[in-house]
Amino acid sequence: MMHSAPPSQPNSNDCFLEKVQELGLNIFVFRGGYMNFSWGVKFTMQITAIVCAVLVSVSTYAQDKTPSAAAPTFSEYFTVDENNLEEFTAKIRSRTHMQLDQPLFGSELFIQKIKKFVVNLLKWTLHEEELPTPSERYIRKLHFGRWINDPNDNTCMNTRARVLVRDSQKEVTFRGNKRCVVEDGLWHDPYTGEEVTSSRKIQIDHLVPLKNAYVSGAWRWDYKTRCLYANYMGYGDHLISSGSHENMSKGDRGPEKYLPPNPAYRCQYVRSWLAVKLIWQLTLNPDEVQAIHTVVNEDGCDPALFRFTKEELEAQREDINSNIEFCMINKR
Numbered sequence: 001m002m003h004s005a006p007p008s009q010p011n012s013n014d015c016f017l018e019k020v021q022e023l024g025l026n027i028f029v030f031r032g033g034y035m036n037f038s039w040g041v042k043f044t045m046q047i048t049a050i051v052c053a054v055l056v057s058v059s060t061y062a063q064d065k066t067p068s069a070a071a072p073t074f075s076e077y078f079t080v081d082e083n084n085l086e087e088f089t090a091k092i093r094s095r096t097h098m099q100l101d102q103p104l105f106g107s108e109l110f111i112q113k114i115k116k117f118v119v120n121l122l123k124w125t126l127h128e129e130e131l132p133t134p135s136e137r138y139i140r141k142l143h144f145g146r147w148i149n150d151p152n153d154n155t156c157m158n159t160r161a162r163v164l165v166r167d168s169q170k171e172v173t174f175r176g177n178k179r180c181v182v183e184d185g186l187w188h189d190p191y192t193g194e195e196v197t198s199s200r201k202i203q204i205d206h207l208v209p210l211k212n213a214y215v216s217g218a219w220r221w222d223y224k225t226r227c228l229y230a231n232y233m234g235y236g237d238h239l240i241s242s243g244s245h246e247n248m249s250k251g252d253r254g255p256e257k258y259l260p261p262n263p264a265y266r267c268q269y270v271r272s273w274l275a276v277k278l279i280w281q282l283t284l285n286p287d288e289v290q291a292i293h294t295v296v297n298e299d300g301c302d303p304a305l306f307r308f309t310k311e312e313l314e315a316q317r318e319d320i321n322s323n324i325e326f327c328m329i330n331k332r
Contacts, residue, residue, distance in 0.1 A: 072285075073130065073131065073133065074130065074131040074285045074286055075128075075129075075130055075131075076126060076127060076128050076129065076130075076131070076286060077127050077129075077131040077283045077284065077285055077286070078124040078125060078126055078127065078283065078284040078285075078286070078288075078289050079124065079125050079127065079277075079281070079282075079283055079284065080119065080121055080123070080124055080125075080274055080277055080278040080284075081119070081120075081123045081124055081125045082119050082278060082313065084120075084123060085117040085118065085119060085310060086117070086118050086119075086120055086307075087115055087116075087117060087118075088115070088116050088117070088118045088307060088309075089113050089114070089115050089116075090113070090114045090115075090116055091112070091113055091114075116309050116310070116311065117309070117310040117311075118307040118308060118309050118310065119278060119307075119308045119309075119310065119313060120306060120307065120308075121271060121274040121275060121278060121306040121307075121308055122274075122296065122303070122306045124284065124289060127283075131283060131285060132217075132283075133215065134214065134215060134219035136219070138210075138211050138214045138215070138219075140210055140211075143210075143214060143218075143219075143223070143226050144210050144214075144226045144227055144229065144230040145223070145226070145227040145230060145231075145327060146230075147159040147160045147230075147231065148227070148231045148326065148327055150162075150326070155179065155180075156178055156179065156180040157179075157180055157182075158180075159204070159230075159231040159233065159239070160204050161180065161181060161182050162233065163204050163233065163239050163241060164182040164185060164187070164199055164202065164204070164241060165182060165185075166233070167187055167188075167240075167241040168182075168185030168186055168187055168241075169185075169186040169187070169188060170185060170186045171185070172184065172185035172199075173185070181199075182199045183198075183199055184197055184198055184199065185197065185199065187202055187241045189202075189241070189242050189243040189246060190240065190242075190260065190262065190265045190268070190269075191205075191240075191242050191243065191246045191247075191250070191260040191261065191262055191265065191269075192243055192246050192260070192261055192262050193262040193264065193265070194243060196243055200244075201243060201244050202241050202242065202243065202244065203242055203243075203244045203247040203248070204239050204240070204241060204242070205239070205240045205241075205242040205247045205250065206229075206230070206238070206239060207237055207238060207239070207240055207269075207272055207273060207276055208238075208254075208273060208276045208277060208280075208282065209250075209251070209252040209253070210229075210230060210252070211252035212252055212253075212254055213226075213229060213280065213282055214226075216277070216282040216283045216284070216285075217280075217281065217282045217283050218280070218282070223327075224324060224325060224326075224327050224328050225320075225324065227326075227327035228320065228323060228324060228326050228327055229280065231326065231327065232320070232323075234316060234319040234320065234323070235275065235276065235279060235316055237268075237272035237275070237276070238276060246260075246261070254273075254285075254287075254288045254291070255269075255270055255273060255288055255291040255292050255295065256285075256287040256288050256290070256291040259291075259295065263299065266295055266299050266301075267295070267296070267299055267301035267302070267305060268305070270292045270295050270296065270301070271301070271305050271306055273292070274292065274306070275308055278308060278313065279313065279316045279317070279320075280320075
């Protein structure tokens with residue numbers, strides 16, 4: 001499993017202790033003040049603490065405001081090759097029209113072969129140029145909005161609630177009498193393989209996180225497209241009911257820095273990751289591609305898993321186009 005700890009943030013307490021040690025003072029720091037020091041020493045320590053707090057605040061602000069601090073630059077990048085279609089023959093067990101109202105026996109079945117064109121999710125196009133990066137730093141609410149409550153579904157549930165209802169393996173209960181907020185159910189967290197019964201311990205994960213989508217090309221989109229991406233339920237693995245702790249552990253990281261601890265789900269995870277990138281025409285950086293390649297080889301993923309039919313791709317794109325005004329119509 002590939003895990004990477006998040007970058008450490010400046011800490012005023014660490015700074016304070018370092019500065020005090022530089023002054024040659026061996027002390028015990030505790031809440032409420034300092035023990036038995038002269039007025040001059042106390043004053044020096046108080047000034048040191050204030051300076052450290054200011055320096056940490058400035059450093060943190062600078063990191064947040066600098067796009068290059070959040071994401072490395074790459075001299076090349078990849079996209080899933082959707083133009084180089086492969087022909088695939090699917091076998092379907094079927095019956096003739098005259099046999100539809102008769103009992104089903106093995107002798108009455110025949111195998112029908114259907115040719116389909118598929119995109120191989122493991123075939124990527126290399127772009128030998130610098131990966132385009134956004135000039136405006138990512139802000140979730142500004143760029144992707146919030147969970148939307150669709151009045152056309154005759155409920156008061158927003159996208160989060162609808163995903164919880166969809167993914168629960170038993171009938172859910174609601175908080176209060178309005179049936180708007182899901183309370184309990186039974187969810188299988190594919191990332192860990194664990195079962196969760198309280199919605200308070202579930203977060204809805206964007207399999208390709210919003211920030212990753214933003215730096216991978218969503219920064220070029222208009223707001224309504226990004227908001228639809230944030231609320232999209234047209235592709236089953238786009239939004240995942242995940243345990244809160246694991247979702248927070250994943251954050252906005254891609255496969256190069258995070259993979260589900262459940263090994264049985266990793267092949268499906270990278271397959272779905274590539275499918276989302278294909279559907280929404282998002283880029284992949286070299287580290288991301290190498291990590292996916294490693295998973296496919298080391299976890300022995302079935303190549304057939306990575307077929308995505310042309311028909312399915314066209315249906316997804318049509319669903320996006322037909323719902324492009326979803327957030328604007330329901331904006332309130």
